[in-house]
Amino acid sequence: SAKATDAYESARRKVANFINAADSREIIFTRNATEAINLVAYSWGLSNLKQGDEIILTVAEHHSAIVPWQFVSQKTGAVLKYVGLTKEEVPDIEQLKGLLSSKTKIVVVHHVSNVLGSMLPIEEVVSCANKVGAKVLVDACQSVPHMPVDVQKLGADFLVASSHKMCGPTGVGFLHGKFEILSSMEPFLGGGEMIADVFEDKSTYAEPPSRFEAGTPAIGEAIGLGVAIDYLSHFGMQRIHEYEKVLGSYLYESLLSVPNVRIYGPAPSASDHRAPLCSFNVENVHPTDIAEILDLQHGIAIRSGHHCAQILHRTLGINASARASLHFYNTKEEVDAFIHGLKATIDFLTSHH
Amino acid sequence: MASAAATSAPLRLLSSSPLSRPLLSRPHLLILSRPVSFQRLAARSAASPTPSTSSSAPDPSPVDPAQLPPALRDIIALFQSVPDERTRYKQLLAYAARLPPMDPALKSDANRVRGCVSQVWVHAAPEAEAPGCVSFQADSDAQLTKGLAALLVLGLSGAPARDVAMVPVEFIELLGIRQSLSPSRNSGLLNMINLMKLKALEIAAGQEVTGGQEIRQERTETPAVEKEEPQFEAFGGQVHESSEAERPEEEEFEEEPAAVVEGNGSLGGGRKERIRDSLERGLSPVELKIEDISYQHSGHAGVAGSDGETHFNVRVVSKEFEGKSMLKRHRAVYDLLQDELKSGLHALSIDAKTPSEV
Numbered sequence: 001s002a003k004a005t006d007a008y009e010s011a012r013r014k015v016a017n018f019i020n021a022a023d024s025r026e027i028i029f030t031r032n033a034t035e036a037i038n039l040v041a042y043s044w045g046l047s048n049l050k051q052g053d054e055i056i057l058t059v060a061e062h063h064s065a066i067v068p069w070q071f072v073s074q075k076t077g078a079v080l081k082y083v084g085l086t087k088e089e090v091p092d093i094e095q096l097k098g099l100l101s102s103k104t105k106i107v108v109v110h111h112v113s114n115v116l117g118s119m120l121p122i123e124e125v126v127s128c129a130n131k132v133g134a135k136v137l138v139d140a141c142q143s144v145p146h147m148p149v150d151v152q153k154l155g156a157d158f159l160v161a162s163s164h165k166m167c168g169p170t171g172v173g174f175l176h177g178k179f180e181i182l183s184s185m186e187p188f189l190g191g192g193e194m195i196a197d198v199f200e201d202k203s204t205y206a207e208p209p210s211r212f213e214a215g216t217p218a219i220g221e222a223i224g225l226g227v228a229i230d231y232l233s234h235f236g237m238q239r240i241h242e243y244e245k246v247l248g249s250y251l252y253e254s255l256l257s258v259p260n261v262r263i264y265g266p267a268p269s270a271s272d273h274r275a276p277l278c279s280f281n282v283e284n285v286h287p288t289d290i291a292e293i294l295d296l297q298h299g300i301a302i303r304s305g306h307h308c309a310q311i312l313h314r315t316l317g318i319n320a321s322a323r324a325s326l327h328f329y330n331t332k333e334e335v336d337a338f339i340h341g342l343k344a345t346i347d348f349l350t351s352h353h
Numbered sequence: 354m355a356s357a358a359a360t361s362a363p364l365r366l367l368s369s370s371p372l373s374r375p376l377l378s379r380p381h382l383l384i385l386s387r388p389v390s391f392q393r394l395a396a397r398s399a400a401s402p403t404p405s406t407s408s409s410a411p412d413p414s415p416v417d418p419a420q421l422p423p424a425l426r427d428i429i430a431l432f433q434s435v436p437d438e439r440t441r442y443k444q445l446l447a448y449a450a451r452l453p454p455m456d457p458a459l460k461s462d463a464n465r466v467r468g469c470v471s472q473v474w475v476h477a478a479p480e481a482e483a484p485g486c487v488s489f490q491a492d493s494d495a496q497l498t499k500g501l502a503a504l505l506v507l508g509l510s511g512a513p514a515r516d517v518a519m520v521p522v523e524f525i526e527l528l529g530i531r532q533s534l535s536p537s538r539n540s541g542l543l544n545m546i547n548l549m550k551l552k553a554l555e556i557a558a559g560q561e562v563t564g565g566q567e568i569r570q571e572r573t574e575t576p577a578v579e580k581e582e583p584q585f586e587a588f589g590g591q592v593h594e595s596s597e598a599e600r601p602e603e604e605e606f607e608e609e610p611a612a613v614v615e616g617n618g619s620l621g622g623g624r625k626e627r628i629r630d631s632l633e634r635g636l637s638p639v640e641l642k643i644e645d646i647s648y649q650h651s652g653h654a655g656v657a658g659s660d661g662e663t664h665f666n667v668r669v670v671s672k673e674f675e676g677k678s679m680l681k682r683h684r685a686v687y688d689l690l691q692d693e694l695k696s697g698l699h700a701l702s703i704d705a706k707t708p709s710e711v
Contacts (some may be wrong), residue, residue: 066530248461288498293497297439305470319472320471329375
């Protein structure tokens, strides 16, 4: 058990190093990124927000970044404000800046969008938010696995990510929070490990991170995440990022060559970063049909649906989309196979008339 | 950002770019104490016919095709004769193309099938030319889903509403497409069938006033019961709006002598005894248990004006049921209780067994 504790705490240090946190006590293990956001919403949000305060989000946020704040809004009377998209289909940073005011208490934004593939200028957002005294929570699920992320450089107050998106096991994720903020926060879940002393009528609480890790943790999973980080570090996130940039562009260009395809989000040339994924639709063909035939007849797995971003889909005027996404282990040949399979699938679905 | 490869590199440059060499070299060793090997997943391609096709007999399933509406039987036979998966999909798409367009006004929330990744609507209405029968309309924005909906619409439209309500959902197995559909598609298909059955049930119950036979679901199936509530109101409404043919029964209903409502109905209008008599004469049961559960329904608009004796649980064990399907057993019970059904008995929950099944 001492070894397990060592391995668990060593995993914590690995996460801290991986994102260049100032201190490993700033890393809190959670079940996933969703739970990490809920932790901030319940522990920080409920105590610090009141009637009339404002929470800024974008329409492109994942449901996990939106729903916990809806709970907070219902309980405290704080108001949610959404930033829309520019015509390049990226969140409108100018609009965001315009929405910031003394009423803004927190800005919740993604680093990289899981649908649009676009990246937000977090440092700029943090700098503007700080001027009005607002905190910033960054959903880094799509950035941490694909590029070097330096939380001290970004400067956000909170950052969340998810193990299973970075070659780790499911069942673990983490919250990074600046130590002073975490120290000022109420606990999230109560129980063993997070206490200092327990009396009948009240208890005193442990320091972060333990304060926010009640009960027996997902020990094996956290250790697994540590190993995943070792694996990724073996390649180096910068190298992974560069490979994926080129492969991602190849995917985008190849997909554009398929007739009647509409890809969402900015073109690679229009911004300085586009994630290696493409959410798309084919005219007159439903994305779920495409995904199903691609899977069952060509052995290629893509996702279809709303990708936990219903608000974004409604904003784009669609019900659902298909999404092909890549990671550093994918190859050019696999992209070619996808495009070939996609064309055959479209033929199959449109030719039966 | 570091000096990255040009994000808008023309494709021809890529041959000498990082992509010409995958990031991971093969064979690939993780830096663990033990190497991990990767297993290529074989594509479930249509090139090789899947084993579970027409050559093999359908799985020994409990579904008796004879129990299914004839149109559905035909469709099942068709699917079973299709030689491979790819053709099965083509067949589904062909059905999708055949489906008559659905009136846009019917694409309401009440007609929406839940739990589908695509949008699916199903509408049911009594068949105008065939009393007691139901006709369906459906649509979906995804072709495969539309194909499944079409299959169900074509297979179940025109059948007696009662029969549709009792169709065993396991018939999907007979189609031989379950393994060809993703899990979410399968659950969507199940939801579609269940919604159609529910709507057929409501239509069947709506014909109750004429003494038609009603299938009453167990109270413990809460979702169905919650949906059943409006049908009692509809029933109540129908008492007033019913057609000429129904009027004699309606008058009889209103003239029912007010009976004292008792928990077990034994001191009431005597319906329980009459049920007992009829079933004993007709089925010579070795076991017969009748329970008046009308008090559970006393709040409904449909039973307003009656004084209990509207809903009964019946458990009957009889040799007469041997060799008979559940449908036939229930029919046998209803046939014996026609008079009661015409005079205010709303629903029976029937547990019908043979002595050897007990």
